[in-house]
Amino acid sequence: MSTGTDISTDAPDPTGTGGGAFGSEDWAGANANANANVDGDSAGDPYGRGHSPLRILRLYFRFLGTHFRGAMEYRADFWIMMVAAVLTQAVSVVVLTAIFRLIPELKDWTFWPIVIMFGMVTLGEGVGSLCFEGMWRVAWLINQGELDYMLVRPYPVLLQVTSSEIGLNGLGNITTGAAMLVLGILHSSIHWTVATVVVGLILLVSGVTVKVAISLATNSASFWVASPSPLFAMAVHQAGELTRYPLTLFPSPLRVTLTVAVPFAFIGFFPTDFLTGSHALWIALVTPAVAGYCLLMAVLIFRRGMLRYESTGS
Amino acid sequence: MSALVAAPQTGAVTPVGLRARSRPYRAIARATLRSVLAFRLQFALSLLSVLFQLVAMLTVWHALLSARSIPGFTWPQMEAYLLVGFSSGTLVSTMSDFRVSYRIRTGQVALDLVKPVDYQSARLAETAGSLVTELASICFVWAVMLAFGLRIALPPTPYLALFAVSFALIALLKFSVIYLTGLLCFWTKNYVGLQWCRLAVTSVLSGAVVPLSLLPHWLGTTAQWLPFAGMSSTPGLILIGDATGWYAVRLVAVQLAWAIALWLIARLAWRGALRQLTIHGG
Amino acid sequence: MAVIDARGLTKVFRQPDKKPGWAGSFKHVVSRTYQEKVAVDGIDLHIEPGEAVAYVGPNGAGKSTTVKLLCGILVPSAGEVRIDGLVPHEQRAAVARRIGVLFGQRTQLWWDLTVADSLATLREIYSVPETLYRSRLERFDEVLGLGDILPVTGRKLSLGQRVRADLAAALLHRPSVLYLDEPTIGLDVAVKERVRTFLRSLGDEGITVMLTSHDLQDIEDVCRRLVIIDAGRIIFDGDLAALKDEFAKDRVLRLETAGPIESAELAALLPTCEVTAGEHPRAVTVRFDRFTTAAGQIVSAVGTLAELTDFQVEEPSIEDVIRRVYAGELLAGAGADSDTAESDTAEPVTAGDVA
Numbered sequence A: 001m002s003t004g005t006d007i008s009t010d011a012p013d014p015t016g017t018g019g020g021a022f023g024s025e026d027w028a029g030a031n032a033n034a035n036a037n038v039d040g041d042s043a044g045d046p047y048g049r050g051h052s053p054l055r056i057l058r059l060y061f062r063f064l065g066t067h068f069r070g071a072m073e074y075r076a077d078f079w080i081m082m083v084a085a086v087l088t089q090a091v092s093v094v095v096l097t098a099i100f101r102l103i104p105e106l107k108d109w110t111f112w113p114i115v116i117m118f119g120m121v122t123l124g125e126g127v128g129s130l131c132f133e134g135m136w137r138v139a140w141l142i143n144q145g146e147l148d149y150m151l152v153r154p155y156p157v158l159l160q161v162t163s164s165e166i167g168l169n170g171l172g173n174i175t176t177g178a179a180m181l182v183l184g185i186l187h188s189s190i191h192w193t194v195a196t197v198v199v200g201l202i203l204l205v206s207g208v209t210v211k212v213a214i215s216l217a218t219n220s221a222s223f224w225v226a227s228p229s230p231l232f233a234m235a236v237h238q239a240g241e242l243t244r245y246p247l248t249l250f251p252s253p254l255r256v257t258l259t260v261a262v263p264f265a266f267i268g269f270f271p272t273d274f275l276t277g278s279h280a281l282w283i284a285l286v287t288p289a290v291a292g293y294c295l296l297m298a299v300l301i302f303r304r305g306m307l308r309y310e311s312t313g314s
Numbered sequence B: 001m002s003a004l005v006a007a008p009q010t011g012a013v014t015p016v017g018l019r020a021r022s023r024p025y026r027a028i029a030r031a032t033l034r035s036v037l038a039f040r041l042q043f044a045l046s047l048l049s050v051l052f053q054l055v056a057m058l059t060v061w062h063a064l065l066s067a068r069s070i071p072g073f074t075w076p077q078m079e080a081y082l083l084v085g086f087s088s089g090t091l092v093s094t095m096s097d098f099r100v101s102y103r104i105r106t107g108q109v110a111l112d113l114v115k116p117v118d119y120q121s122a123r124l125a126e127t128a129g130s131l132v133t134e135l136a137s138i139c140f141v142w143a144v145m146l147a148f149g150l151r152i153a154l155p156p157t158p159y160l161a162l163f164a165v166s167f168a169l170i171a172l173l174k175f176s177v178i179y180l181t182g183l184l185c186f187w188t189k190n191y192v193g194l195q196w197c198r199l200a201v202t203s204v205l206s207g208a209v210v211p212l213s214l215l216p217h218w219l220g221t222t223a224q225w226l227p228f229a230g231m232s233s234t235p236g237l238i239l240i241g242d243a244t245g246w247y248a249v250r251l252v253a254v255q256l257a258w259a260i261a262l263w264l265i266a267r268l269a270w271r272g273a274l275r276q277l278t279i280h281g282g
Numbered sequence C: 001m002a003v004i005d006a007r008g009l010t011k012v013f014r015q016p017d018k019k020p021g022w023a024g025s026f027k028h029v030v031s032r033t034y035q036e037k038v039a040v041d042g043i044d045l046h047i048e049p050g051e052a053v054a055y056v057g058p059n060g061a062g063k064s065t066t067v068k069l070l071c072g073i074l075v076p077s078a079g080e081v082r083i084d085g086l087v088p089h090e091q092r093a094a095v096a097r098r099i100g101v102l103f104g105q106r107t108q109l110w111w112d113l114t115v116a117d118s119l120a121t122l123r124e125i126y127s128v129p130e131t132l133y134r135s136r137l138e139r140f141d142e143v144l145g146l147g148d149i150l151p152v153t154g155r156k157l158s159l160g161q162r163v164r165a166d167l168a169a170a171l172l173h174r175p176s177v178l179y180l181d182e183p184t185i186g187l188d189v190a191v192k193e194r195v196r197t198f199l200r201s202l203g204d205e206g207i208t209v210m211l212t213s214h215d216l217q218d219i220e221d222v223c224r225r226l227v228i229i230d231a232g233r234i235i236f237d238g239d240l241a242a243l244k245d246e247f248a249k250d251r252v253l254r255l256e257t258a259g260p261i262e263s264a265e266l267a268a269l270l271p272t273c274e275v276t277a278g279e280h281p282r283a284v285t286v287r288f289d290r291f292t293t294a295a296g297q298i299v300s301a302v303g304t305l306a307e308l309t310d311f312q313v314e315e316p317s318i319e320d321v322i323r324r325v326y327a328g329e330l331l332a333g334a335g336a337d338s339d340t341a342e343s344d345t346a347e348p349v350t351a352g353d354v355a
Helices: A027-039 A053-072 A075-102 A111-144 A147-151 A157-162 A169-187 A194-223 A231-244 A252-261 A269-278 A281-312 B018-038 B040-067 B075-090 B096-105 B109-113 B119-147 B157-186 B192-205 B217-224 B227-231 B233-240 B245-280 C021-030 C063-071 C092-098 C115-125 C130-144 C159-171 C189-205 C216-222 C240-247 C263-269 C295-305 C318-326
Strands: B004-006 B013-015 C004-016 C034-047 C052-056 C078-083 C099-103 C177-181 C208-212 C225-230 C233-239 C250-257 C274-277 C283-289 C308-314
Touching (some): A053 A075, A075 A169, A111 A231, A111 A269, A147 C099, A157 A281, A194 A281, A231 B040, B040 B075, B119 B157, B157 B233, B157 B245, B217 B227, C052 C063, C052 C189, C063 C177, C159 C189, C189 C208, C189 C216, C225 C318, C250 C295, C295 C308
Parallel strands (some): C052 C225
Antiparallel strands (some): B004 B013, C250 C283
């Protein structure tokens, strides 16, 4: 046992009779092995992909799971979030119904296709909340300096951020979104072929990706604009809510913005347009491309933001 | 000369006279205004959010009204009505929600409690402080809309006065509703969910998005008697001339009654919340 | 080979020059001017495995910035740093496995999880094998009393519990280097003692400890080497004991006697000491260099003049020394030249020396 300030810097005690934190571990051996196993491909790897991709994914779900367990401890809160999500969606449906009690169609769009659009937008939001809610905390993490600890862990920082919280309302949104989607599809006479189904699924996944990507990109703005809450991301999110309604309603400048600058239109509008009407080939091809592009841009913006964090120290 | 009176036993000073008594609340209001101005960007962005909703509603209703006409809601009337809805959404919104719940969640409420001011009134004073910027932005948006061709046929003077009263009551009603929702934080840790529930319910029942008369009959009639109607529908209807005579007076009376009732309910709820805080430690 | 190796490490922060008010904000949007703040200015630091180094300096001196640079949280503006031969901001994962960090003011535990869950999660992140994990937890329980706090949720931890849990979290993967940034802030005396004992023991395991703290007792108890930084530059780097021997040579002996004592008479008997009168005629204070004069000599000297009834010894304190270093009174090397850009190791014992 070491005494006072008389610290010996001799070799570690291999017999384990010394006291201290790690006792009888063969420190040099154990550590070296551990490091060798996982370090193999980490040279020149700035963001910690020392783990294999499968392991990274497994860990990600594990993180989400622990937050989920933590959240479930508060039964009342859980149900409040679920009710809130369902209520919010229900309200938008009530509004839509009220509108359609007055008119049979809105600029060539009937009720049920719009419900499909609602469903897709809601689904995208739900997946974002359930699986990637953490990104809405970027502003807060920076503000509180919590990113520092993330930077010293051997796991990609972006994934640590997105998994840092789970949005239970996501469950509510996924359920209501799926319900709206299914009901909308059932009531719209869509001619289903294998191709349509496949394309439909691709469009759905692409749409969800676009939503998550835009949220990530806008939340990354917090790296440049300090604030305890992600106001820019929330403002852009509100803009996106416009796309629950057919894009054709809006004036040109707005349509262009929502298609090109922040491609919210590819979440619900274009996919629904494809399914219920036009079956336009360009939609089937462009949407996944847009999704990929948005995801890439979002990750790059986040990385750039991290770089800025590292040079300015928040 | 200070209108303060020293208490004989403790030496603590008690303010005397309205001016002196209101000083701490005025100070709170001023401080809030300063901090809101300091967060200019934040305010601008939250304003932008509400603006997007306005744009959505204007677009949808314009399309709707060009397809068919609805009695009592010509397009100019609808525009004005939706603008009142927008104004209502902007009032008492600047981080007021966040502030109320934040204080409770972080335990700052303990600090607030030791201040010699009435908790509820202090929170009201805070919202009053941010009202200045909110009103400024509302005026700005109205001005822009007018410049873009909005035409309002102003109702005759007595109704204009009634509108002014009704509009003023919006802030008080909103404050009470938000405050009451905030108090629920003493029982549940989760504020965001409560806020969303409140926003969902309010947006429909206040008529901000769809006029109450156009909702399914049972929903619309019930809504008229709830406090939310006073938050947008009542002033809106009066402004566009759809509520006249005793109907209008009745609507405002209901609005006023709710404003008072909610304030009192909040005081009761506060005592319950305090009990919760002291028993369970918040 | 040095486990922490920094050469010419520099960090410059560019802060936008923002004037207050609406005019200021507007101008800021139109044309930006920047102010440069040099937080860390050409630091050379070489720390060998197993050393316990105290990193001390006034507020704003650049301590936290240095630690962040050494962790890879900040990217250096100039110079280079290597941890175990690796560059932190380039090989983040590899370095992350070798270092453990504890920021005193923030916890790395998850707010909503129990300490046990947090540690289990960290175990997955660092790929700690099951058996090692269990034995380490047991060990932490023995030395830190971790077992009691395992079931407690993060947000409900008291400060003392939190620091102990954070220590376990930082060491769970058996890093080679442990950085501690103000770890004992706000802790009560009992917990501080426990933490210090624990930190002392780490050196035996070959774990390098770098500690920044304002609590000088922390430093004295745990560390052997002291590095002082001020305004971004290292102004002292050497053995703590040697520093005290060099600059804190004086002891003070306060004596009380049965009868009155003349300080001038005593001074005559003790020419090498500084003798001053006490608060009353029966008290006298003697300041002496403990290497040239023994306390016993003084006591005997006093005894010849009066009967000694009570005495008090004041040891040199590291606080005095450091305060004097800050004040520029004792600078290492030739003269009190506080503009020396390089780190000063002209002290009697350099860092690498082991007595």
